[in-house]
Amino acid sequence: MAKSNRLADEGFARFKTYLREQRLKSTAQRDAIVEIFLKGAGHVSVEELYGAVRKQNPRIGYATVYRTMKLLTECGLADERHFRNGEARYEIAEKDHHDHLICERCGKIVEFEEDRIEALQEETARRLGFELRGHKMELYGVCLDCRRRGREN
Amino acid sequence: MAKSNRLADEGFARFKTYLREQRLKSTAQRDAIVEIFLKGAGHVSVEELYGAVRKQNPRIGYATVYRTMKLLTECGLADERHFRNGEARYEIAEKDHHDHLICERCGKIVEFEEDRIEALQEETARRLGFELRGHKMELYGVCLDCRRRGREN
DNA sequence: GCGATATTGAAACTCATTTTCACTTAGTTC
DNA sequence: GAACTAAGTGAAAATGAGTTTCAATATCGC
Known part of the structure; x- marks a missing residue:
């Protein structure tokens, strides 16, 4: 073992x-x-x-x-x-930053990174006078499996 | 009154x-x-x-x-x-969706909307097989006032 | 091995929020 | 407008995640 x-x-x-x-x-x-x-x-x-x-x-x-x-x-x-x-x-903890996509039905959590979003976040914060230090981003949806499985929930 | x-x-x-x-x-x-x-x-x-x-x-x-x-x-x-x-x-509750930018020093909360980010979120979810239903996005940083006020914290 | 110091488990405690319950009220009904 | 009944109220107890306390135990450095 x-x-x-x-x-x-x-x-x-x-x-x-x-x-x-x-x-x-x-x-x-x-x-x-x-x-x-x-x-x-x-x-x-x-x-x-x-x-x-x-x-x-x-x-x-x-x-x-x-x-x-x-x-x-x-x-x-x-x-x-x-x-x-x-x-x-x-x-x-992994070296590279990522965010999460979560299935509202089954709770599955998928990690992703999307530099274009990060860049826009940086830009948005700057535009509003902030120095960006971090963020929290979670996307919620329904995964493929759950959609196939029909609408139980 | x-x-x-x-x-x-x-x-x-x-x-x-x-x-x-x-x-x-x-x-x-x-x-x-x-x-x-x-x-x-x-x-x-x-x-x-x-x-x-x-x-x-x-x-x-x-x-x-x-x-x-x-x-x-x-x-x-x-x-x-x-x-x-x-x-x-x-x-x-306002009719239009927005996200938040929060100052880590003074707690100030600023609302913003950024359609380009929303579009990329949608795209990202789809790419990973999800049907997007919602999201949570908060940016954390230090606001202009707090940066001017120097680094007390 | 000794002793100072950190760690442990169990139980008590927080803190935000929810529930319970006996009592009071709002919105009918006559 | 008195009577009725379901809903709402406040106070206090309960909850649930997480933290702290404390006496007993284990670890590390010598």
Whole structure:
């Protein structure tokens, strides 16, 4: 088991380095949470992560998962997102920026980047006197699969 | 007092009609909340609204403000938004769609529309197999005033 | 191994929002 | 306009995501 995955291993190493630098401690719980997060599919909620982590070690508490995800976010390995319902979802931080397209029926989340939009955002902010620092853009719609599947919802 | 304002009056009438249609009751509390909301500057939080409403009628409860804002949202007179911190802010629903540019220093909220961005969003969704239904776009930056005022923050 | 310091889990606590419930009202009905 | 009934109200309790507290435990540096 514990199938190896280059990205996950790299991330794990980065996390360990971060802990050392900050004089924080390495613990079995942190290792378990970080490992599962890094091997996962992305856009996980704390609840989902908690569930997965518990399967491996049922004594880990909710608070520890929250605390660890905060750490991961601080050290730049995870990005915290808040979609429509507000509960946090984490994704593995990638070097390149992207936005999200979300299916309103099945909840599928697709990532995309569109430089032309970014350029226009920059231009718009400048035009209104702002120095752009960041943005949040989410597109909501219905995916192909759901449209094929008919209108249940 | 009760300075008149065409838009607010129209909205108020629409609200009254909605209540009648839905066989809901007109009450002094609802009237007060809706009137204050419609005459206000937009992007109010429930807390701010509650404060303003209380000045006029101190016996109105928090729950009633929430309930009334929900009603206003349902009948299309108010739009509910969630910016970075997550607490809801309401704005008077305008006919034309717009997005927001928010100053990270002073919290100022500027509305804008940019059809070229909308067009690219539509195109992007289609390219990825989605039928676009809506979107959320917020730009964050620092406004001119805050940049002039130097870097306190 | 020792000891200082960080971490943990469980439970208590926030904070925004919603729900409950006994009581009051608005909009009919006669 | 009195009576009726469904809807609305305020206060307080409940919710749900997330955070903090605290006593017990584990880690790291020597």
